Amino acid sequence: MSIVTDIAILVLAAFVGFEVISKVPNTLHTPLMSGTNAIHGIVVLGGLLLMHIASGVLEHVLLVIAVMFGTINVIGGFLVTDRMLAMFKRKPEPVGEAAPKAAVEEGEAE
Amino acid sequence: MTFLATSFLHKQALIDSLYIVAFSLFIFGLSRLTGPRTAVNGNKIAAVGMAIAVVATLLEPGVLDGSAPWLIALGLGLGTAVGIPAALNVKMTQMPQMVALFNGVGGGAVALIAWVEFRHGFQLGPHAGGDWPLRVEIPSLFAAIVGSVSFWGSNIAFGKLQEILPGKPIKLPGQSVINAVLLAICTITAIILCAGTHSQVLFFFGILVAAAVLGNMVVLPIGGADMPVVISLLNAFTGLSAAATGVALNNTALIVAGMIVGASGSILTNLMAKAMNRSVPAIIAGGFGGAVAAPVGAAGQDGGTVRSTSAQDVAIQLSYARLVVIAPGYGMAVAQAQHAVRELERALEAKGVEVKYAIHPVAGRMPGHMNVLLAEADVPYDLLREMDDINPEFSRTDVTLVIGANDVTNPAAKNEPGSPIYGMPILEVDKSKAVIVLKRSMASGFAGIDNPLFYGPKTELLFGDAKASVSAITSEVQAL
Structure with a gap:
């Protein structure tokens, strides 16, 4: 691919990014930040692509750390976002037994 | 020969298609993340996209040669072993600093990758002796600078939110002048490197160190209350640097995903700043709470x-x-x-x-x-x-x-x-x-x-x- 193609993709992706996020309720800012945060963990691909070209101990160590960092970013990011969003999933069920039970469990977990 | 060539072409086509599927899923998932009812689903869709992107990369020719598979497995394993418990055990109240930390390691990964690319470009590449093609060199140096600013800045943000560091602004006299000088050092050094004939290793480390100091200096003077906006901004930075890495490595999935995060992160930063009636430049200039x-x-x-x-x-x-x-x-x-x-x-x-x-x-x-x-x-x-x-x-x-x-x-x-x-x-x-x-x-x-x-x-x-x-x-x- 030529550099022009790369830059074209870059520009188009920028517009997509602007468009997708243009309207978001405040409530979802935190999960959204966390979700996009997970997506940029895609740099892990860079580590994967370079590993077989690397030579010498230093480069291998750097890349293993880079892959580790990227993986933490991806896995941690998606899991944390999922946990946050799970909080919104619960439907406003009858204010009966379920809720206080959950509260007790939380209390014990403390 | 012909057979090998066609099978190679097929494989490359498969890899390219997988990349396209992956970034389509990112875009689709992200658009669903903006609605309360579709958000959970959207996050999962984006995660599937990520898995596909990783598989596609592992299929790339040469990626699994020699000792690479073991080292890749080591990196992925370590990352998983650290990431999963961290994400599952963090309390809801500590979410902001966790996001800062995850963002920081992302920036760190970008900087480390740029470092390795640099070593190759100058010392071990096909043109050993310093002829690094500019189309790789410029984005790599950009990624090195922005990635390490993001890494250090996020760590400071984490420290402040976790209250390891004082939440109040830490100011030095002439802060903004120092920051401007640091940024100038990074940029000028990068230009000298691109121009080509100097003692490159020292210059490259100069860039990494100046960017690291810059990352610390930019976030230290910002008060705790502005931290969410800063994390969002650094998140956008990491996205941009990932896109730059993508240009350097000529990898479509990286370019698209990184740039989408860069763009959406900037919008999100603005929305957040607006909710607090603050402007992003004012926050970066620091001093919120400085007039206590x-x-x-x-x-x-x-x-x-x-x-x-x-x-x-x-x-x-x-x-x-x-x-x-x-x-x-x-x-x-x-x-x-x-x-x-x-x-x-x-x-x-x-x-x-x-x-x-x-x-x-x-x-x-x-x-x-x-x-x-x-x-x-x-x-x-x-x-x-x-x-x-x-x-x-x-x-x-x-x-x-x-x-x-x-x-x-x-x-x-x-x-x-x-x-x-x-x-x-x-x-x-x-x-x-x-x-x-x-x-x-x-x-x-x-x-x-x-x-x-x-x-x-x-x-x-x-x-x-x-x-x-x-x-x-x-x-x-x-x-x-």
Whole structure:
């Protein structure tokens, strides 16, 4: 691919990014930040692509750390976002037994 | 030969298609993340996209040659072993700093990859001796600078939110000049490197060090209250640097995903800053809360007459009210009082009192953070009122219960043009007939600014741990 193609993709992706996020309720800012945060963990691909070209101990160590960092970013990011969003999933069920039970469990977990 | 060539072509086509599928899933997932009902699903879709992108990369020719598979497995394994427990064990209250940390390691990965690329470009590449093609060199150096700024900046943000570092701004004289100089050093060194004939290793380390110092210097002078905006900004930075890595490595999935995060992150940063009535340049220039001295003095002149009250009195006031508004803040979250608050709300509702929650857009430490915490305690979504909806209602509110919130209720933001938070939209709790503030102590809020609300004629304070205080009020209410 030529550099022009790369830059074209870059520009188009920028517009997509602007468009997708243009309207978001405040409530979802935190999960959204966390979700996009997970997506940029895609740099892990860079580590994967370079590993077989690397030579010498230093480069291998750097890349293993880079892959580790990227993986933490991806896995941690998606899991944390999922946990946050799970909080919104619960439907406003009858204010009966379920809720206080959950509260007790939380209390014990403390 | 022909067969090999075609099978190679097929494989490359497969890899390219997988990349396209992957980034389509990112875009689709992200667009679903912007709606409350589709968000959970959207996050999962994006995660599937990521898995596909990783598989496609592993299929690339040569990627699994030699010892690479083992080292890749080691990196992925270590990352998984660290990432999963960290993500599952972090408390909801600590989410903001966790996001900062995840963002930081992402930036770190970008910088490390750029480092390896640099070593290859100059020392071991096909043109050993320094002929690094500019189309790889420029994005790599950009990634090195931005990635390490993001890494160090995020770590500082984490330190501040975790309260390892003081939340108050740490300022040096001539801060912005130093920052400008550091940025100039990074840029000029990068240009010298691109021009080509110098002792490259030293120059490259110069860039990494200058960028690291810059990352620290940019975030240190920013007050804790602005941290969410900073994290969002650094998130966008990491996205941009990932896109640059993609250009250097000629990898479509990296370019698209990185750039989408860069663009959406910038928009999100702006939205957040707007919710706090702050501008991004003003935040980066730092000093929010730096003018603490003045307002504190002013409040001191008010005589500092604070009226404290007891749980029993509060219970009586609440029980005979028609409308009670609860304004929760980060203090409630820290005390893990959301469940206790929920019980108080029920006890009051049982007595026929109408209860609503007033949610400031940046209550907690990130926009939406408070909604997450209250949802965790099963508070029905329809009781939560956003700032613009609840503000007109304060005039008919009998009692407002401020639980661990401070800056978002500070009337100085409306009345005192000299206040550092002047202009920030607030919950106008001072308009209600009575205000009861639950506080641990008289310490100022996260922004480091004193709050005249506490000295107001309608205000009473109940000191103590928020959870214990709320529980005490609840049992008094039930006993009435």
